[in-house]
Amino acid sequence: MRIDMHVHIGYALGWDMTEDMVLQSMEKYNIDFSIVSNTESVKYDHDFKEVPKEMQHTQIESLKRSIDFARRFPDKIGVMPWIRPESERLSKEFKEYIIDNLDIIYGIKMHPYHSHLAFDSNNLYEYLDLAEELNLPVLIHTGGCNEASPERVYNMALKYSKVNFIMGHMELGTDNENAINYISKLPNLYGDTAWVPIESVIKAIKTFGSEKILFGSDNPIDGVDTYHHNPKGEPSLYQQYFNDLKDIISKEDYDNIMYKNSIKLFNLNKILKLK
Incomplete structure (x- = not known):
């Protein structure tokens, strides 16, 4: 079994990730379940320049698209609302919409880089209070800027000990050692494998x-074949997860990473009819 808990849809910053692309890639690469967030709520581009306002979507607009997708394929697709704490407060409407759809919402996603907002900012408190109230894990992009540092996620994990935090990418673009060190310090800190070399995962296990x-993968950021190769045709590191890693680590460790930890953290037993 394979569960990918870091998947996207949305047209933003040159990415055009459709629902059909997600479904096609899942079928082609044997992904049983994906948890999706919508990138259309990004506010800042890769250079921290604000995205034209006509291209921005509110967090509830983005969530509604994700909900519609999951409603059509509830046995394959779950949702993480992409929040915009840099520019939106937790409105009554947004909170009620999440509560009304909790059967297909499994967490909350925040991107400090494209929000240009530190994850330990006071702006996050009301959203993390909601995560605690609803027992929803929080996935945070880490890496690329100070606002998205593992240390800031650690700070919030200390403050919110009842919330489970997942460091997306385990500090993208680094050797991942800093993120691994922080994750080891607290029971409510986790990491995902999106663009993380298997060597770092082996180190994390140790x-x-x-x-x-x-x-997690960021699928389908490089297209339907994100799991296989990038747009240049170069092999994707996810092929190592599918083909090599299982021969390097124990079956128990491999199964934990590829699906069991997600089943436990996101409470997927009922959806996947597993015990």
Whole structure:
């Protein structure tokens, strides 16, 4: 079994990730379940320049598209609302919409880089209060800027000990050691594998065990074949997860990473009819 807990839809910043692309890639690469967030709520581009207002979508607009997708394929697709704490407060409408759809919402997604907002900012408190109230894990992009540092996620994990936090990418673009060190310090800190070399995952297992790493990919950021190759035709590192990693680590560790940890953290037993 394969569960990908870090998947996207949306047209933003040159990305055009459609629902059909997600479904096609899942079918082609044997992904049983994907948890999706909508990138259309990004406010800042890769250079921290504000996206034209006519291209921005409110967090509830983005969530409605994700909900519609999951409603059509509830046995394959779950949702993480993409929040915009840099520019939106937690409105009554947004909160009620989440509560009304909790059967297909499994977490909350925040991107400090494209929000240009530090994850330990006071702006996050009301959203993390909601995560605690509803027992929803929080996925945070880490890497690329100070606002998205593992240390800031650690700070919030200390403050919100009842909320489970997942460091997306385990600090993208680094050797991942800093993120691994922070994850090892708290029981409510996890990491995902999106663009993380398997060597770092092996190091993480040796540091804190396999129970705190979840398979995630950013699919379909490089197209339907994100799991296989990039637009230049170069092999994707996810082929190593599918083909090599299972021969390097134990079956128990491999199964934890590829699906069991996500089943436990996101409470997917009922949806996947597993015990």
